[in-house]
Amino acid sequence: MISKVLCIDDDQIALVLCDLVIKKAKFAKEVLTAMNGKEGLAFFSSYFKNNKESTEAPQIIFLDLNMPVMNGWDFLEDYVMKYADRLPTTKVVIISSTVNPEDFSRANRYDMVIDFINKPLTTDGLEELMKHDELAQYFE
Numbered sequence: 001m002i003s004k005v006l007c008i009d010d011d012q013i014a015l016v017l018c019d020l021v022i023k024k025a026k027f028a029k030e031v032l033t034a035m036n037g038k039e040g041l042a043f044f045s046s047y048f049k050n051n052k053e054s055t056e057a058p059q060i061i062f063l064d065l066n067m068p069v070m071n072g073w074d075f076l077e078d079y080v081m082k083y084a085d086r087l088p089t090t091k092v093v094i095i096s097s098t099v100n101p102e103d104f105s106r107a108n109r110y111d112m113v114i115d116f117i118n119k120p121l122t123t124d125g126l127e128e129l130m131k132h133d134e135l136a137q138y139f140e
Contacts, residue, residue, distance in 0.1 A: 001026055001027065001028060001029060001138060001139065002027060002028040002029070002059045002060055002135070002138045003028065003029050003030060003056050003059060004028060004029065004030045004031075004032065004056055004057070004058045004059060005022060005027070005028040005030070005031055005032070005058050005059065005060040005061070005062060006032045006033070006034065006040065006043060006058040006060070006061045006062070007019070007022075007031060007032070007033050007034070007061075007062040008033075008034045008035075008036070008037060008039070008040040008061065008062065008063050008064060008067075008072070008075065009033075009035070009062075009063075009064040009067065009095070010035055010036050010064065010066075010067040010068060010069075011064070012035075014064070014095075014119065014120065014121075015033045015035075017120055017121065018031065018033075018062060018095075018121050019031045019033070021120075021121050021122060021123055021126065022121075022126065024123055025123040025126040025127060025130075027126045027129075027130065028059075028060070032058060035067075035069075036067045036068060036069040036070050036071075036075075037067060037069070037070030037071060037072060037074050037075030037078070038069050038070040038075075039069075040061070040063075040070075040075050040079075041070070041075060041078050041079065041082070044057075044079070044082070044083045044087075045082075048083075048086070057087050057090055058090060059089060059090060059091065059135075059138070060090070060091055060092075060093060060135075061079075061090065061091070061092045061093070062093050062095050062121065063075065063076070063092055063093070063094050063095065064094075064095055064096055064119075065094060065096040065098055065103060066096065066097075066098070072094065072096070073106070076092070076110055076113070079092075079112075080110065080112075084111075084112055090112065091112055091113075091114045091134055091135070092110065092112050092113045092114065093113070093114060093115045093116075093117060093129065094107050094113060094115070094116045094117070095117045095118075095119055095120075095121055096116070096117075096118070096119060097118065097119040103116075104116055114132060114134045114135070115129060115132060117129070
C-alpha cells in the first residue's frame with residue numbers, strides 16, 4: 001500500500017470521491033487534497049520548509065488538468081523546475097475528462113507522469129494502476 005497520495009482537483013466532489021475510492025481500494029493510507037495547482041505547489045513548498053526526516057512525501061500525485069487559478073499543466077511545469085529532482089520517486093497520474101489527443105501526447109513528455117486515467121477515479125482504475133511497473137512494489 002502507498003503511504004501518501006496528493007489529489008489536486010478543483011471539484012470538491014471529485015476530491016471526496018478520490019478519498020473514498022482510494023481508501024476502499026486500499027491504495028493508500030493517507031489522502032491529501034489541494035483545490036488547484038497553486039495549492040499543490042504550496043504543499044510541496046511547505047513540505048520542504050518543514051520537512052523532518054520522518055515525514056514522507058506523497059508517492060503519487062493525482063492531477064486534474066482543467067482547473068482555475070493554476071491548471072495541471074502549469075503545476076507540472078513548476079513542479080518539474082522546483083521539486084521533481086528532489087522527489088524522484090513521486091509519480092504523477094493525470095485524472096481528466098479530456099478527450100484531446102494533444103493532452104495525451106503532452107503528458108508523455110513528463111518522465112514522472114506514469115498514467116492518464118479518465119474521470120472519475122474508480123476502484124477498477126486503481127486496481128489497474130496497482131499493477132503498473134512503477135507502483136507494483138507498493139502492492140506486493
